[in-house]
Amino acid sequence: MIDYGCQLMAEKMTRVLMRRPADSLRNADPQQWHYNHLFDAEKAISQYEGLVGLIQETGAEIIWMDDNNDGLSDAMFTRDASLITKAGAVLLRMGKALRSAEPELHGRTYEVNGIPVLGALTGDALVEGGDTIWLDENTLIVGLGFRSNREGVRQLNEMLNPHGIKVLSFDLPVWSGEEACLHLMSVISPLTETRYLVHPPLIPAPLWTLMKERGIELIQAPADEFEASFGLNLNVLPLSPGNCVMIDGFPKTKAVMEEHGINVSVFEGDALCMACEGGPTCLTNPVLRG
Numbered sequence: 001m002i003d004y005g006c007q008l009m010a011e012k013m014t015r016v017l018m019r020r021p022a023d024s025l026r027n028a029d030p031q032q033w034h035y036n037h038l039f040d041a042e043k044a045i046s047q048y049e050g051l052v053g054l055i056q057e058t059g060a061e062i063i064w065m066d067d068n069n070d071g072l073s074d075a076m077f078t079r080d081a082s083l084i085t086k087a088g089a090v091l092l093r094m095g096k097a098l099r100s101a102e103p104e105l106h107g108r109t110y111e112v113n114g115i116p117v118l119g120a121l122t123g124d125a126l127v128e129g130g131d132t133i134w135l136d137e138n139t140l141i142v143g144l145g146f147r148s149n150r151e152g153v154r155q156l157n158e159m160l161n162p163h164g165i166k167v168l169s170f171d172l173p174v175w176s177g178e179e180a181c182l183h184l185m186s187v188i189s190p191l192t193e194t195r196y197l198v199h200p201p202l203i204p205a206p207l208w209t210l211m212k213e214r215g216i217e218l219i220q221a222p223a224d225e226f227e228a229s230f231g232l233n234l235n236v237l238p239l240s241p242g243n244c245v246m247i248d249g250f251p252k253t254k255a256v257m258e259e260h261g262i263n264v265s266v267f268e269g270d271a272l273c274m275a276c277e278g279g280p281t282c283l284t285n286p287v288l289r290g
């Protein structure tokens with residue numbers, strides 16, 4: 001049985017790559033890593049367990065990577081350093097220089113777990129997993145900003161076209177600056193394969209049009225909660241069709257999703273997600289769905 005190969009966003013997540021934050025996060029200099037005033041390592045480490053509990057309840061298998069005080073505090077955001085396809089994993093190249101060692105760590109974990117590595121981005125290519133969304137099983141969209149570039153998309157097309165996958169790219173804006181983390185998934189969260197939670201002001205117009213042409217229902221996340229959460233209200237992870245996880249404290253966003261028939265579980269995430277600029281989608285890299 002093939003136990004890897006996730007080319008959809010919201011089917012039942014049955015296997016997922018995660019890294020529990022520990023000493024790397026405890027020892028992180030918040031200024032160096034661009035973590036904000038809400039950062040509290042011990043609180044973040046305990047909040048992480050809230051997310052783990054919700055995932056474990058689903059019965060999904062978690063492939064754990066170790067935080068052995070390697071200084072890579074952002075490596076808990078396992079979404080970003082590799083992309084899983086049915087043809088194997090692609091080791092990406094990080095736009096944030098402090099994260100450049102992460103793809104190799106993913107490669108080692110895949111090797112130990114029998115997941116083939118299809119290839120690795122090289123040279124000037126940059127792509128972070130948070131900039132990628134599977135629009136359908138054969139179409140990957142990539143946001144081009146400070147973390148992902150055209151050469152990265154060119155190399156992805158070269159690697160994935162032979163496997164029937166087309167990679168399209170869309171330009172992202174500067175938003176709050178070069179140091180901040182604005183990924184494509186910071187402004188779009190697929191809740192089901194055809195319903196996406198979105199923050200329209202930061203969505204490239206051609207992508208908006210494409211999503212509408214594809215019949216995707218675009219559900220607007222309340223803008224005031226987007227501001228108040230530094231964009232984290234919109235970072236919603238589907239565990240299975242109609243069942244999603246978000247951080248607590250943003251009731252209007254939760255209510256909007258519930259009005260659209262989505263069941264939403266929450267965990268505390270101020271010291272973890274709002275402080276470190278990444279939510280439940282970033283903290284998980286689904287290896288298998290469906």
Ligand SMILES: NC(=O)NCCC[C@H](N)C(=O)O
Pocket residue numbers: 033074077079080096099129130131180181183185186276277278279281282
């Ligand atoms: N996919 C994501 O949006 N990941 C969040 C990464 C946050 C991390 N502090 C970073 O700046 O890369």
